[in-house]
Each structure stands twice: as C-alpha cells, then as structure tokens.
Amino acid sequence: MDSVITAKGLNLWYGDHQALKSVDIEIPEKRITALIGPSGCGKSTFLRTLNRMNDLVPGVRIEGEVRYVGQDIYAPEVDVTWIRKRIGMVFQKANPFPMSIYDNVAYGPRTHGVRSRAQLTEIVEKSLRDAAIWDEVKDRLNKSALGLSGGQQQRLCIARALAVEPDVLLMDESTSALDPISTAKIEDLATELKNRYTVVMVTHNMQQAARVSDLCAFFLLGEMVEYGDTETMFSTPSDKRTEDYITGRFG
Amino acid sequence: MEGLSKKRRAWNRTMKALMYISAALTCALLLGLIGYIFIRGVPSLTWPLVSGVTSYLKNTIGILPNILNTLYIIAVAMVIVLPLGVGAAVYLTEYASNRRVAGAIEFAAETLTGIPSIIFGLVGMLFFCQIMGTKEGVLAGGLTLVIMILPTVMRTTQESLKTVPQAYREGAMALGAGKWRTVRTVVLPNAVDGIVTGCILAVGRIVGESAALLFTAGFGVELNSFKTALHSSSATLTVALYIYAAERGETDVAFAIAVILMIIAFLINLAANGAGRRLKNGRGAN
Numbered sequence: 001m002d003s004v005i006t007a008k009g010l011n012l013w014y015g016d017h018q019a020l021k022s023v024d025i026e027i028p029e030k031r032i033t034a035l036i037g038p039s040g041c042g043k044s045t046f047l048r049t050l051n052r053m054n055d056l057v058p059g060v061r062i063e064g065e066v067r068y069v070g071q072d073i074y075a076p077e078v079d080v081t082w083i084r085k086r087i088g089m090v091f092q093k094a095n096p097f098p099m100s101i102y103d104n105v106a107y108g109p110r111t112h113g114v115r116s117r118a119q120l121t122e123i124v125e126k127s128l129r130d131a132a133i134w135d136e137v138k139d140r141l142n143k144s145a146l147g148l149s150g151g152q153q154q155r156l157c158i159a160r161a162l163a164v165e166p167d168v169l170l171m172d173e174s175t176s177a178l179d180p181i182s183t184a185k186i187e188d189l190a191t192e193l194k195n196r197y198t199v200v201m202v203t204h205n206m207q208q209a210a211r212v213s214d215l216c217a218f219f220l221l222g223e224m225v226e227y228g229d230t231e232t233m234f235s236t237p238s239d240k241r242t243e244d245y246i247t248g249r250f251g
Numbered sequence: 252m253e254g255l256s257k258k259r260r261a262w263n264r265t266m267k268a269l270m271y272i273s274a275a276l277t278c279a280l281l282l283g284l285i286g287y288i289f290i291r292g293v294p295s296l297t298w299p300l301v302s303g304v305t306s307y308l309k310n311t312i313g314i315l316p317n318i319l320n321t322l323y324i325i326a327v328a329m330v331i332v333l334p335l336g337v338g339a340a341v342y343l344t345e346y347a348s349n350r351r352v353a354g355a356i357e358f359a360a361e362t363l364t365g366i367p368s369i370i371f372g373l374v375g376m377l378f379f380c381q382i383m384g385t386k387e388g389v390l391a392g393g394l395t396l397v398i399m400i401l402p403t404v405m406r407t408t409q410e411s412l413k414t415v416p417q418a419y420r421e422g423a424m425a426l427g428a429g430k431w432r433t434v435r436t437v438v439l440p441n442a443v444d445g446i447v448t449g450c451i452l453a454v455g456r457i458v459g460e461s462a463a464l465l466f467t468a469g470f471g472v473e474l475n476s477f478k479t480a481l482h483s484s485s486a487t488l489t490v491a492l493y494i495y496a497a498e499r500g501e502t503d504v505a506f507a508i509a510v511i512l513m514i515i516a517f518l519i520n521l522a523a524n525g526a527g528r529r530l531k532n533g534r535g536a537n
Contacts, residue, residue, distance in 0.1 A: 053425060058350065085427035095418035097437055107436070108426040157422070164426055 004029045004168055004198045005050060005087075009064035012045060014057065019045045021222040022064065027168075027215075032190055032199040034213035034230065036206065038245065041219040043202045044092075047170050050200065051087040052080050068168070085112060088166035092173040094153035096145035096160070101128075101137050104145045104156060108164035123163050131159035132189050151182025158189065162197075169193060171201040175208065187212050206246060210234050218242045288513060292506035300507060304474045312504055316474040317491035318511075320389060323480050324468065324487055325457050327393030328400065332453065335397070336404030337446060343405075344412040345434050357409070360402035369462035371399040376466035390481040392468025399463055400453045407452070411445020412438060444530035451523040458515050461489035470494055488512055 003026035012020035020042045027033050035043040048054045049066055052073060066073050073083050085108075096104050105124040106114075114120055124141070128134040133155040137148070145156055154174060161169060171190070175183040190199055190212055203209050209216055210230060217227040218239075226233060226242045237243040255263070303313025339356075347353040375395025385391045415438050423433040439446075469484025472491065486494060488508055496505035 051425065053421065056421065056424065058348070081427040081429055084425055089425040091418065091421065091425075093418060095416070095422040097419060097422060098441060107423070107428075111423075111426055111428045111432055160422075160426065 002029050003027055005066065005068050005200075007046075007049070007064065007066045010046070010049065010066060011063040012042075012049060012054070013061045015059045019222050020049070023224045025217060025224060025227055027198065027200060029198050030194055030196070031214040032194050032201065032212055033215045033217065034209040035200065035202045035217050035219060036204075036209050036245075037219035037225075039204075042222040043217075043219045044172055046219065046224075047172055047200060047202050050168070050170055051084050051089055053089065055080065085164050086166055087168040087170060088161035088164060089170040089172065090154070090157050090161055090174045093177055094150060094157050096148070096153050096156050098144065098146055100142045101145045101148070101156060102141040105160050105163045108160060112164060127159040127163040128156075130162050130193070131155045132185060132192075133159060149182075151178050151185065154178060154182065154186060155189065158186070162193075166197065168198045168200065171199065173202050173204060176204055183208075206248075218245060220245070285513065288506060288509050291503070292508075292510035295503035296507040296510055300504065301511075305472045312495070312501060314488065314491055314504070314508060314511075316472055317486055317488045317508075319474070320468070320480060320485040321458060321487040323389045323477055323485070324393050324396065324464070325454055326477075327389055327481075328396040328457055329450065329454065331394070331397045332401055332404050333450060336401050336449075337408050339401075340405045340408035340412060341434055341439070344409050345438065346430065357406075360405055363402040364406070367462070368399060368460055369465075371395055372463035372466045374398070375463060379467060386482040387467065387469040387484045388471075388480060388482045389468060389477075389485050392464045392485070392487075395463050395467045396457055396460060399460070400456055403456065404449050404453050407449025408442070408446050411442040411449070414445065415441045444527045447530060448523045448527040451519055451526060455516060455519040455523075458487075458512065458519070459489060461487070461493060464490055465493075 005025075005027040007023055007025045010020055010023040011018065023042075023046060035047060037043045045054065049062065050068075050073075054060050054062070062074060068083065068087065071078065097107065099107075102121075102124055105127050106120045109120055109123050114123065125134065125138075128137060133152060136152060137156070140147075145153065148156060154177075158169075158174075175186050178186065187208065190201065193199055194214075201213070213230045215228065216230040216233045218225045218233070218237075218241075220241055226237060226239045228238075233242065234246060237246060299311070300313055301318070302315055303311055304316055305312050305314075343353045343356060372395060375391060375398065379385045379391040379394050380387055385394070419437045419441065420433055423437045428436070464487055468487060468490065470486050470490060471484030472486055472494070473483070475483055475485060488511065492505050492508040492512070495501040495508070
C-alpha cells in the first residue's frame with residue numbers, strides 16, 4: 001500500500017498559538033482516512049495544511065514537511081494551484097457559487113483551461129453522476145445552485161471538486177450540517193469514491209468514522225495521539241486518551 | 252398606573268412632547284424647504300430655459316450648456332474614478348498582505364472623505380491648472396472631482412467586497428483558481444451591487460458639487476462640444492446656480508436650476524436603492 005501524502009514533524013502556529021505539534025502521518029492511497037478528536041484539537045487545521053488552504057490565514061507559520069507523491073508541497077518552486085488541482089476539498093458548509101449548477105461544476109475545468117462546450121458538458125455530467133446527484137439536477141442544470149437543498153448543495157460541491165479530476169479528496173466535516181439521510185448519501189458516496197480517490201475526512205461523529213473509514217487518526221491539543229487501522233483503534237486503542245475519547249469520557 | 256409616581260409621569264409626558272416637537276419641526280423644515288423651492292422654481296422652469304443658451308445679444312438665458320457640462324464632468328470623472336477606485340479597493344481587500352499599510356491607506360481615505368470640498372478645488376487649481384498647465388475646464392474639474400470622490404468609491408467598493416462570503420473565495424481557491432481568477436469570477440460579480448450603488452452615489456456628489464469646481468472647471472456658460480469643453484471654462488449646473496443667483500441677480504433662474512438639481516438628487520437616490528436591490532435579487536435563487 002503506497003502512501004500518497006506524508007507529513008513529517010509538522011508544526012503550525014497561528015500567531016503565538018501552536019495548533020499542530022510535530023505531526024507525523026502517512027496517508028495511504030485509495031483508502032478513507034478519518035481524522036477525529038475534540039473541537040480545537042487541530043484536525044481541521046491539519047487537513048488544511050494538505051492543500052495549503054492555511055496560506056489564506058494571516059499570521060500562520062508552518063514548520064516541517066508535507067509531501068504529496070514525494071513532492072514537498074511547501075517548497076518554494078511548487079505551484080499552489082497545481083496542488084489544489086490534485087488535492088480537492090469539500091468544506092464543512094456547502095459553498096456553491098451563486099451561479100448555475102452547470103457553471104459551478106464547470107468552474108474548475110474552466111479554471112484549468114477547458115474551453116470546449118462539448119467537453120465541459122461531458123465533464124459536468126460525469127462529475128454529477130459520480131457525486132450521485134445527476135438524477136436530481138439533470139433537468140435544471142441552468143438553474144441557480146442556491147436553489148438546491150443543503151444535502152444537494154454539498155453533493156454538488158463534491159461534484160465540483162471531482163470535476164478537476166483530483167487524486168485526493170479532503171472532506172472537512174462535510175456532513176456535520178446535514179440531516180441523517182443526506183449524511184448517509186454522502187457516506188455511501190465516500191465509500192464509492194475510495195475505489196478511485198484517496199479520501200481524508202475530518203469528522204466529529206465517532207460512528208461515522210467507525211462506519212466509513214479504513215484508517216483513523218486521533219488528534220488532541222494539536223498532537224496526533226494515535227494513528228492506525230480503524231477497527232483496531234475502535235476495539236483496542238493503544239493510548240488511554242484515545243480510549244477515553246472514543247468511549248465518550250470527554251469530547 | 253401603579254409604580255410610576257406623578258412626577259415621573261409628568262416628566263415622561265414632557266419628554267414625549269419635546270420629541271414630538273423635534274420631529275414635527277424637522278419635518279416642517281424639510282417639507283417647507285422643498286415646497287418653497289418648487290413654488291419659486293417651477294414657474295420659471297420653461298422649455299426655452301432648459302434647451303437654450305445664454306446670450307447678451309439676444310437677451311436670452313438658457314442652461315443647456317450647464318446641463319451638458321454637468322454630464323461631461325460626470326463622464327470624465329467616472330471613467331477615471333471607477334477603475335481606479337475599484338482597483339484600489341480590490342488590492343486593499345484581496346491582495347494586500349501587510350494589514351498595517353492597508354489600514355493606513357484606509358484611514359487616509361476615511362480622512363479625505365471628510366475634507367471640505369473647496370480644499371480639493373484649491374489643490375486642483377494649483378496642481379492641474381498651474382503645475383500641469385491644464386486649462387480651466389471640464390478636464391481639470393473632472394480630475395479634481397476624481398480626487399475628491401476616489402476615497403468614497405474605494406470605501407464603498409471595499410465594504411461591498413467584504414460582504415462576499417469567505418467561503419466563495421475558499422471554494423474557488425480549493426479548485427485551483429488563482430487570485431485574479433477568484434477575484435474576477437467569484438468576488439467581483441458578488442460585490443457588483445455595492446459597487447454600482449457607490450458609483451451612483453458618487454455621481455450624486457458630482458452633480459451636487461460646486462466649491463471644488465469654481466476654480467477648476469470655471470464659470471463659462473457658452474455651449475461647447477465635449478472636446479472643446481475639456482479645455483474651456485465650463486460651469487456645471489451648481490456653478491451656474493451660483494452665477495445666476497449671486498452675479499446676475501436672476502433669482503428665478505437659480506430656483507429653476509435648484510428644482511432640476513433636486514429632481515436629479517431624488518432620481519439618483521431612487522436609482523441607488525433600486526440598483527442595489529435588483530442586482531442582489533438577480534443573483535439569488537431562481
């Protein structure tokens with residue numbers, strides 16, 4: 001099993017506050033890796049270092065290295081748009097652009113130079129199918145994406161991310177704002193997607209992590225306490241703190 | 252009523268009456284002023300006045316040149332201020348990484364908006380007419396107004412940019428869009444209502460400005476083409492109002508101009524409100 005993303009000795013500060021403390025992790029290809037831990041433990045921060053979204057935060061400082069297929073993504077010569085094309089992201093709150101469903105999905109391909117209408121239409125349909133939302137929106141592709149329900153919007157955002165043909169998909173608590181049915185749809189979708197993509201998801205929901213992930217990393221106060229096979233971690237955690245968290249003693 | 256003593260109830264009534272009087276006075280003052288201007292101005296607002304020119308030989312008074320000069324100045328000022336103000340605002344809100352420099356510029360802009368406009372006129376006269384050698388006219392006047400309204404356009408654009416949800420920017424960035432593409436395709440289209448509203452209000456300030464134009468655009472009342480007007484003394488409507496009221500003693504003409512200015516002000520406010528609302532609705536769910 002090859003690892004797609006590796007982090008070594010990763011430290012991150014927001015101003016004076018250290019949000020990540022020497023995190024080491026190897027994320028394997030075509031698996032779902034879940035990042036769990038209480039609020040403010042650094043799991044979302046860690047996820048955002050993987051596609052350099054933290055670059056947008058003023059006053060952030062990063063030490064250590066993150067490699068994607070061997071390439072140090074914080075090296076000065078790296079084109080950050082290339083990283084974000086390879087490593088897509090779906091956010092906690094669905095954030096479709098206020099434009100049509102079609103234009104939302106076509107946004108990424110257009111950004112990367114696809115101009116032909118036929119080609120775009122093909123990508124849009126394929127992405128919407130892959131995100132399991134095609135049947136719901138195929139008759140209203142030119143309608144505003146803001147008219148969709150929350151769950152549909154989130155799947156649209158997944159389709160939008162898939163349209164640039166990424167290698168890795170980062171999901172930042174992507175179901176936390178959704179109802180149980182929409183959540184189940186997105187979980188099924190994630191399981192489906194891991195045949196072709198590497199998925200890294202942050203979740204607050206223990207059951208979700210146990211249900212869908214293959215590997216699981218437990219974060220606490222900026223440290224990665226434990227990382228390994230999900231089943232093992234949930235049945236026989238090796239660290240006392242992991243056990244306390246999983247069994248609900250704090251959180 | 253239980254609880255409130257007699258004294259307090261009397262105090263309550265007195266205060267209520269005082270507020271009522273303040274409101275009534277304000278209302279009466281405003282309505283009285285508008286009414287007075289209309290009563291004095293509307294009778295002299297005739298077609299020959301609006302469509303004619305002033306001539307000593309023919310003994311006619313017409314304000315067509317001034318209406319045109321006003322339009323010329325709006326055109327010159329807006330063509331320059333729009334790209335400049337929006338560009339500066341985009342830089343400060345989207346690009347500038349040094350928050351302290353950006354803050355200093357914002358503070359300077361804020362201060363500039365509070366400066367009396369005659370000072371812009373003075374500086375405009377010195378800088379454009381004397382140092383740069385531009386002749387008194389629509390160009391010098393327009394450029395002076397650019398400096399005057401630039402901070403306003405910049406600030407309203409910035410406020411509008413700040414209302415665009417950060418999630419849109421993140422969404423675009425996460426798809427590999429560069430800074431400029433994010434700004435052009437996601438940020439600006441969602442800020443356009445605020446920018447348009449800011450521009451309409453800027454036009455309102457141009458139409459209403461007189462002090463800054465006295466020394467820069469001049470007092471000329473001849474009918475000029477746009478090209479000639481750029482470099483020849485050209486009075487706008489507000490300056491013409493001053494000329495006819497203070498120098499020629501034509502109070503009726505001045506009031507007629509006042510009516511026109513008030514109608515324009517009313518239309519501009521209406522347009523600003525309408526544009527903001529329409530553009531906002533236009534991009535909602537449909």
